Each structure stands twice: as structure tokens, then as C-alpha cells.
Amino acid sequence: MQLAQSIADLRYGVFPMNPNPNAFRNDAEQQMGLLALDAFHRKDVGALKQLMDQGAPAGARLDCALSIRLEADFVAALKVILGGDRATDAPLEKIQQAFDYTPEIAAAIQTYTRDAFVIRDILCAAENQASIPLAPEFIEHVLNNAAGFRDSLGNSSLMTATCMIDQHAVPVNEFIVKLLRRGIAVDFQGYFGCTASMWSVILTDIPRVALLLEHGASIDAVDFAGNGLLHWASATAAIDHTSQHRERAERMIAWLIDHGANEQRTNKLGLMASAYFDSLR
Secondary structure (H helix, E strand, O other): OOOOHHHHOOHHHHOEOOOOHHHHOOHHHHHHHHHHHHHHHHHHOOOOHHHHHHOOOOOEEEOOOEEHHHHHHHHHHHHHHOOOOOOOOOOOHHHHHOOOOHHHHHHHHHHHHHHHHEEEEHHHHHOOOOOOOOOHHHHHHHHHHOOOOOOOOOEEHHHHOOOOOOOOOOHHHHHHHHHOOHHHOEEEEEEEEOOHHHHHHHHOOOOHHHHHHHOOOOOOOEOOOOOHHHHHHHEEEEEEOOHHHHHHHHHHHHHHOOOOOOOOOOOOOOOOOHHOHHHHH
16 A cells, blocks of 8 residues: 555654554554554544555554553544534534634534444454553653643543553553652643543543542533533443443443433533433433
8 A cells, every 4th residue: 555654754753552563463553553543643544444454453552551442432423522423514603602712623523523333333343453562661750750740632641551451461450540649630621621521421431430439430421512421421332232342332421320420411502412322301
């Protein structure tokens, strides 16, 4: 294939992928993983599809440590939050209303979310779903810089820890507690004002949400558009109606309600969580 960007222009240190070639099936897979990250960042549907068809890993990781496959859930849920769906763009006026964006930034967000469902479909269907181990040096760096660590989108070390959902060799709960003891705010707001508990909700990770609440996270936390945990849970449920995904999302919704999430809360669009998912109506 015609490379979208020279491998020489992609520095391994930018992304928390394990630089050890033994983490990959071969050198080509490692290179394609970096190119997949580039295509995902640019929302280049054609290049991403071609890479996945050639065996690139859907587990390639962004610098928040989350795989592009799971990050695709966030982008699709964001599109739902902003009034879009599989076939329809998020309306510009709703993007501006939700986040108080200028018309120019709203147009950029509309473009950013436009192909969210297509990209998610491509990544879900990819043959290579292997979870790529995080570089040990990256994990140590996050821990040693707990309070001040930020990824390229302003997310904190705590968000990074919640993104390690598929890293079974890493004791993530212990890692989260260590970060909190080193001074990171449990409800620190990163990308779009989302907190670590919101990231865990989007990942339908009930144990991690429970852990964060035990350590002071608020069940009433909201992002910059006024969306609470229940809004994000409902939007996540709406992105995929396959039984496996829907069951996980419904369990997340029920768990939040059982633990005091406000079902009547409205966001800046004037919508309750029930507007995003029919099972709550």
C-alpha cells in the first residue's frame, strides 16, 4: 500500500505501544499499528479500512493508553450525545449549544464525529484484535508523574489508568489507588470535561466506576456540556444494539441508578439521559 506517512515521521515514544517487537506478530504488524494510529487520528476511513484488512492491530494504542478500538466507542457516543446517529451528522447548532463552541470549532467537531460509526464498524470487524501490551517504561512514567501527567488531549494519569481495561497483566486497581495517593484529583476533567469515572462508564467497566466512587468520585459529576455519568452510559448503549454490548450497557445504567445517579438531570441541550436510550423511557 501507499504509506500515508513515513514510518520515520512516527516516533514510537509518542504512543504508549510496547516497543518490544515480541509484543507483535512481526515487524510489519508494528509498523501497521503506527500507521493505524495515524489514520485514526486523521479519521481517514479508507486508509484505516485498508490497514485493518491487511492485518493492522485494532489494539493500537493512543497516548492515553486506550486502544483505537475502544476509543471508537467514545467518539460514537459523543456523536450520539450531540444529536447525531449512524446516518446523520451531529447538528452544528447542537454542538455549539452543548459546548459553547465557535462556529469554526463546532464544524471541526462535526467532522471529527462524522464517520464515528463507520470507523467503529471497521475496528470491530478487524481480524487482528490482539491487545498490545503497554510499554513498562510508559506505565512507570505515568506513575512517577502522577499529578502532572497529561496526554495530548489534556487527560490526566487517572484517565490513563482507566484506559488499561484490557491490560490484564497490570494490577489496574492498585495503580489507580497509587495515583490517587500521589495527589491526582479523582474528578479531574480532561477531554470535553470528562472524568475518569465517565471514561469507565463508556467502557462499561462497573468495577472501575465503583472503585473511583469509593475514593471520592462524585456520582453527580458532569462534563463541560452538563452530561452526567448516566448520559454517557445511555449514549454508549445507543451506539451498538448487539445483545452483548447492550447487556453490558444496560447493566451499567442500572448500576448507576441503583447508586444514586440522577435520572432527571438535564444537559445543556435540555435532555435527560433517557433521551439517548429507549430502555429508560
